[in-house]
Amino acid sequence: SYVLTQPPSVSVAPGKTARITCGGNNIGSKSVHWYQQKPGQAPVLVIYYDSDRPSGIPERFSGSNSGNTATLTISRVEAGDEADYYCQVWDSSNDHLVVFGGGTKLTVL
Amino acid sequence: EVQLLESGGGLVQPGGSLRLSCAASGFTFSNYAMTWVRQAPGKGLEWVSTISGGGGGTYYADAVKGRFTISRDNSKNTLYLQMKSLRAEDTAVYYCAKLPGDFWSGSRYFDLWGRGTLVTVSS
Numbered sequence: 001s002y003v004l005t006q007p008p009s010v011s012v013a014p015g016k017t018a019r020i021t022c023g024g025n026n027i028g029s030k031s032v033h034w035y036q037q038k039p040g041q042a043p044v045l046v047i048y049y050d051s052d053r054p055s056g057i058p059e060r061f062s063g064s065n066s067g068n069t070a071t072l073t074i075s076r077v078e079a080g081d082e083a084d085y086y087c088q089v090w091d092s093s094n095d096h097l098v099v100f101g102g103g104t105k106l107t108v109l
Numbered sequence: 110e111v112q113l114l115e116s117g118g119g120l121v122q123p124g125g126s127l128r129l130s131c132a133a134s135g136f137t138f139s140n141y142a143m144t145w146v147r148q149a150p151g152k153g154l155e156w157v158s159t160i161s162g163g164g165g166g167t168y169y170a171d172a173v174k175g176r177f178t179i180s181r182d183n184s185k186n187t188l189y190l191q192m193k194s195l196r197a198e199d200t201a202v203y204y205c206a207k208l209p210g211d212f213w214s215g216s217r218y219f220d221l222w223g224r225g226t227l228v229t230v231s232s
Binding site for chain 2: 035045048099101102
């Protein structure tokens with residue numbers, strides 16, 4: 001089955017740039033989607049199709065995908081960005097249709 | 110207002126059954142595929158099942174295949190998850206989520222989530 005690998009944690013100071021990676025075999029050939037989940041809340045879509053932002057998501061959130069790594073970039077990080085972030089792909093091989101990464105806890109120092 | 114509201118969670122003994130519901134409002138329910146995703150306490154997101162807009166296509170994670178059944182009633186704008194032979198490892202918050210189109214549209218991400226309902230499997 002397809003595996004997505006994320007770092008368990010990333011720390012960044014306010015105002016700096018956070019980069020959260022999502023590794024997978026030839027992930028650049030797939031569409032990657034990202035979700036933000038704050039404690040006690042449901043996930044929220046922040047990036048879809050590698051780099052598109054839903055309405056209402058700040059321009060500070062951006063994404064890229066190439067080779068074996070997809071990246072969620074959060075510029076000018078704010079305290080309110082502290083959350084867990086999950087990447088997701090749709091993989092039709094072996095009937096494992098939806099795959100999530102293990103999640104990354106973003107800590108704002 | 111566009112929203113999803115889950116219900117039906119609770120405490121159930123191992124081997125028991127439970128049916129979750131997800132009431133949708135604010136959009137034309139039958140036009141969209143829907144999914145269930147769960148999250149065990151302190152753990153990450155795990156996909157459970159997806160159903161097409163008309164209900165004719167259903168897909169399951171290996172961990173629940175043969176035990177869980179996803180269905181929908183488009184006349185009631187409601188998604189269901191029938192869970193049988195429950196195990197301790199099924200303990201989780203269960204979220205329903207909406208895809209941005211029908212299953213065959215190719216848009217396979219989740220643009221709207223409910224708040225979740227907690228299922229606890231314990232004796």
